[in-house]
Amino acid sequence: MSNTYHHGDLRRALLVAAEAELAEKGTERFTLRACAKRAGVSHAAPAHHFGDVEGLLSALAADGFRRFAEMASERLQACADASPPKRLNVLGVGYVDFARANPALFKLMFASDIPDFDDKELRSAAEASFSQLAAAVGDATGTDPLASHDGQLRVATMWSMVHGLSHLILARRMRFLNERDETELQADIAAIISAVALVR
Amino acid sequence: MSNTYHHGDLRRALLVAAEAELAEKGTERFTLRACAKRAGVSHAAPAHHFGDVEGLLSALAADGFRRFAEMASERLQACADASPPKRLNVLGVGYVDFARANPALFKLMFASDIPDFDDKELRSAAEASFSQLAAAVGDATGTDPLASHDGQLRVATMWSMVHGLSHLILARRMRFLNERDETELQADIAAIISAVALVR
DNA sequence: GATCTGATTTTTACACTGGAAAGATTGCGC
DNA sequence: GCGCAATCTTTCCAGTGTAAAAATCAGATC
Numbered sequence: 001m002s003n004t005y006h007h008g009d010l011r012r013a014l015l016v017a018a019e020a021e022l023a024e025k026g027t028e029r030f031t032l033r034a035c036a037k038r039a040g041v042s043h044a045a046p047a048h049h050f051g052d053v054e055g056l057l058s059a060l061a062a063d064g065f066r067r068f069a070e071m072a073s074e075r076l077q078a079c080a081d082a083s084p085p086k087r088l089n090v091l092g093v094g095y096v097d098f099a100r101a102n103p104a105l106f107k108l109m110f111a112s113d114i115p116d117f118d119d120k121e122l123r124s125a126a127e128a129s130f131s132q133l134a135a136a137v138g139d140a141t142g143t144d145p146l147a148s149h150d151g152q153l154r155v156a157t158m159w160s161m162v163h164g165l166s167h168l169i170l171a172r173r174m175r176f177l178n179e180r181d182e183t184e185l186q187a188d189i190a191a192i193i194s195a196v197a198l199v200r
Numbered sequence: 201m202s203n204t205y206h207h208g209d210l211r212r213a214l215l216v217a218a219e220a221e222l223a224e225k226g227t228e229r230f231t232l233r234a235c236a237k238r239a240g241v242s243h244a245a246p247a248h249h250f251g252d253v254e255g256l257l258s259a260l261a262a263d264g265f266r267r268f269a270e271m272a273s274e275r276l277q278a279c280a281d282a283s284p285p286k287r288l289n290v291l292g293v294g295y296v297d298f299a300r301a302n303p304a305l306f307k308l309m310f311a312s313d314i315p316d317f318d319d320k321e322l323r324s325a326a327e328a329s330f331s332q333l334a335a336a337v338g339d340a341t342g343t344d345p346l347a348s349h350d351g352q353l354r355v356a357t358m359w360s361m362v363h364g365l366s367h368l369i370l371a372r373r374m375r376f377l378n379e380r381d382e383t384e385l386q387a388d389i390a391a392i393i394s395a396v397a398l399v400r
Numbered sequence: 401g402a403t404c405t406g407a408t409t410t411t412t413a414c415a416c417t418g419g420a421a422a423g424a425t426t427g428c429g430c
Numbered sequence: 431g432c433g434c435a436a437t438c439t440t441t442c443c444a445g446t447g448t449a450a451a452a453a454t455c456a457g458a459t460c
Contacts, residue, residue: 026313028312033446045410052447126373159364159374160365168363171311176346176356197397232418253418
């Protein structure tokens, strides 16, 4: 299976390599050739599986959204008996945790122009993640969150908070947050999120 | 002054061209050569003023922070008699307005790895903007916001909210927000920001 | 087992990129 | 006028993404 001409599972290997490259270089310095080299193939090999670099990173972003949704499901299941507001809080903390655990992937998913969100797979994966968040907001408020204007605003409020916090932590622009140790930081994240009244 | 060999104010012209290029291509597809071409000079001309592309975009980001701080000052001055919480709200809306009015510049300032934040000019311009926000939070709460842990958390909370909202609007990931007309959107932005209790 | 077929990967080629180095042009003090 | 430093262009090079052609392989069919 190894060192044959045909790789066997190059598609997956390229996604792994792309994520590693992204972690080292960021979306603005990502190069397809370095990615292919890391996977041990010629620089033209990715084209057959992904078309171009946009296709490759769109597939990686879709993968990210699937992993994100999976993580969210696990966390929600782990606190299935808690109150809806508490569960929304858990989901919010999960959002920030995912961003901190996968900074490069998170930026690709939420702050890059490269992935093509008209791509069917990426689009549906992203919408599934969004629906999960909206549903948790709905549970916390006891109403369909997307049916009313106020419900939509509640979703937007919660999402803005966790999204902004994630970005600011990753960008390391708030010095006092970056100086906290892991335990303190987790407490701070939970405290900041709970400034949104829904989650209590 | 025009069509001479020496440009006269190439530095400024390049910053203008860079901002326009950024608006069209984004940080991930920005090229120095296209930027130079737009300014009507050879592709090597920017090097003398900015060193490399990182230097050029660092200077542009610094410019962005100065403009941001100026906008914030104007808005705060326009409501000098209002209550401190109200003024903090105005500043938050200004933050989002700036992002919407200058999407490319905003992303460069807050979501790009290219600008060098060890650069002295950029660093001081960014910190001046940050101080403005922190000061407004301090006024709203009547305490030095950076002196206590709770004060720092209040700054982080406010900043996360406006920052996340800005990013989500620019990324166009919340469909129901993108479908609002301008007047409705402004009302929604103010409503979302006021979910942070400080601003009321 | 030989051969054909399509999928996968490499090789080659090309236009474009950023930056280094060297040369050309200019403004300015003298 | 002359020199000189600053500014800009030209030229060059290694590296980039993608298209096209060639090479390799797996598996079906005979």
